[in-house]
């Protein structure tokens with residue numbers, strides 16, 4: 204009941220139908236905290252939209268949930284990744300990531316920063332030093348903070364937003380304010396876990412309550428994490444009044460979110476953003492800030508978000524927050540697109556797509572909303588184990604796409620699986636890094652993508668094939684429900700999978716999670732030979748020559764299997780012989796090859812006929828028929844269609 208009221212309030216405020224109440228009220232979403240609420244922020248910030256700067260003040264209320272006293276405290280200052288070419292981020296990425304780059308390095312306007320002005324605790328200014336680079340500042344606490352103790356730290360800072368790159372910054376008159384405030388690391392056991400901002404990896408933070416007050420120019424529309432409690436115009440000017448350059452800071456937005464571990468927002472002049480489309484899905488108010496030219500995609504976007512919420516509820520648990528905001532970013536701000544924040548995602552669509560050939564907005568929307576669970580609520584360490592978020596989310600995306608779209612869009616008719624992209628990525632560089640490698644320590648960005656997104660999709664498919672779908676669903680549900688808001692790691696997942704399935708997964712774990720070998724079997728050779736008998740026969744008297752002639756059974760067959768990859772797993776071979784006999788054989792896969800002989804030629808053969816190994820590389824060479832497959836109309840239709848669709852996607856037409 205209360206939740207509905209909050210959502211409605213936010214809705215009314217956001218669409219500007221009426222001015223919000225003049226008094227601020229303290230609202231809360233949950234009667235019982237969902238999370239341990241370790242890092243809580245009370246933030247006040249003022250945006251200078253013209254100069255793309257922000258002045259901020261925050262009180263961090265932090266509890267030591269570790270086992271030892273904390274003597275220092277690290278703060279992420281993420282925007283310093285874009286301060287200059289010397290940052291770790293810039294050196295690792297060369298300034299090019301996610302289609303964004305620093306266009307005019309000589310111009311200060313392209314670059315950004317986050318500058319600490321003051322950090323105080325118990326009346327004392329804290330001394331500090333930079334960590335690996337300026338994206339983390341380590342501050343010496345005035346005294347050790349004991350386990351269980353709560354402290355308040357007052358911080359003032361200023362930002363300059365960069366030209367949009369890697370999720371943050373401005374483009375045209377759009378501004379994505381993400382990774383925008385000084386943010387404490389995670390204290391685990393007796394040490395801090397707080398990595399610098401790397402080019403490939405994402406984030407890790409503790410949960411808490413956010414009270415955010417933003418002072419924004421009155422002509423701006425705002426999309427944000429959480430709910431909007433009230434809007435205040437100190438001078439009573441209508442929110443929709445024409446912008447007045449002399450009054451750049453007319454509106455104060457008070458925002459609230461709880462049991463989240465980050466907070467993001469975006470602004471755009473109201474005339475270009477207009478009002479958000481919105482709908483309710485099972486108690487969740489979904490706000491959709493649509494980019495003008497893409498307005499026609501609203502129904503597609505809506506279905507995608509509903510599908511994501513539906514399947515995540517069925518497979519994990521119900522999305523618990525009152526709101527979900529989806530931003531369809533403008534074209535020029537693409538580096539901010541396809542990103543997830545608590546209760547807020549960016550997921551753009553494409554204006555011209557009459558045949559609905561593209562996976563956008565569906566795939567992006569389902570993926571980003573899926574992140575609300577693995578990034579948002581499970582909240583594993585994305586620096587160190589990115590696959591527990593990106594990989595699980597990719598698997599969710601692929602599953603939800605398959606369940607939701609049975610038409611041309613889902614690829615069923617044209618036999619292109621929704622995991623095809625992951626398949627291509629995985630086999631592009633399958634063995635460089637195990638899933639246990641820290642995300643920023645992989646060989647290169649491709650290997651990061653393999654380990655974070657592609658390989659885990661197949662590892663989870665493998666696990667499902669091994670356990671069966673009903674057990675796999677129980678495993679995932681138990682993992683999500685038991686460890687939400689708890690920062691699980693891979694050992695937690697293994698423990699739950701073993702407990703729920705009742706199976707020992709250590710060899711699976713060794714091969715697929717800790718190992719870098721691949722699963723690759725093939726039918727190397729199929730032979731048919733005539734059986735003949737004759738030649739010199741030795742009798743007691745003298746050798747006799749009998750002319751060679753066909754012998755029963757006439758012809759015999761053999762098949763040689765090959766293990767091309769390093770993973771040794773038993774694999775089934777199904778064969779049908781010309782004499783119509785069928786056989787199923789299991790090869791243990793220990794050697795590199797194995798030949799089976801039959802007393803009739805092989806008419807057809809399939810390796811892994813039951814699909815126990817979704818990860819098997821080469822399906823083409825895992826089956827055999829004596830005659831090549833006839834390429835009929837269906838084949839050529841797929842080829843032509845695929846080429847046209849691919850060309851359109853490549854050109855950005857669709």
Ligand SMILES: [Zn+2]
Pocket residue numbers: 570574593596
């Ligand atoms: Zn993702």
